[in-house]
Amino acid sequence: MRGAGGLRTVSLRRRVTALSMLVLAAVLVLVGVLTDVVFATQTRAHLHDELTVRAALAGRLVAQGLPAPEVARRVEAPGVRAVVVAADGGVYDGGEPERAPGPPWRHGPGGDNGRDSWGGGSGAGPGR
Numbered sequence: 001m002r003g004a005g006g007l008r009t010v011s012l013r014r015r016v017t018a019l020s021m022l023v024l025a026a027v028l029v030l031v032g033v034l035t036d037v038v039f040a041t042q043t044r045a046h047l048h049d050e051l052t053v054r055a056a057l058a059g060r061l062v063a064q065g066l067p068a069p070e071v072a073r074r075v076e077a078p079g080v081r082a083v084v085v086a087a088d089g090g091v092y093d094g095g096e097p098e099r100a101p102g103p104p105w106r107h108g109p110g111g112d113n114g115r116d117s118w119g120g121g122s123g124a125g126p127g128r
Contacts, residue, residue: 047079054080068092 054075061071068086072094075082082094 050077050080054082
């Protein structure tokens with residue numbers, strides 16, 4: 001269909017569809033950004049609260065006279081690693097002692113005794 005000046009006009013259906021898609025894309029971007037902002041804010045608040053609780057616990061344990069390694073061990077929590085620097089300069093963390101390098105299946109509860117996780121020494125697996 002031609003307009004008064006001889007220009008082709010785009011159909012109303014095409015214009016409405018394009019505008020609807022543009023509005024939908026803008027709404028999706030806005031929802032994504034708002035979700036990210038709210039999640040980040042809540043995560044920071046939770047982390048701050050957890051660290052405040054752990055710092056207060058460390059203060060109480062030191063006031064009770066517990067040794068630094070025990071304070072470090074008790075203050076740790078999932079997602080919170082504790083490192084205590086004693087007055088003499090000693091550094092203590094509450095984690096497990098570091099294991100020897102290598103794959104974790106080589107260092108089971110009994111340590112590296114030359115046997116693989118199946119119990120055999122050859123690494124052939126069970127029943128071979």
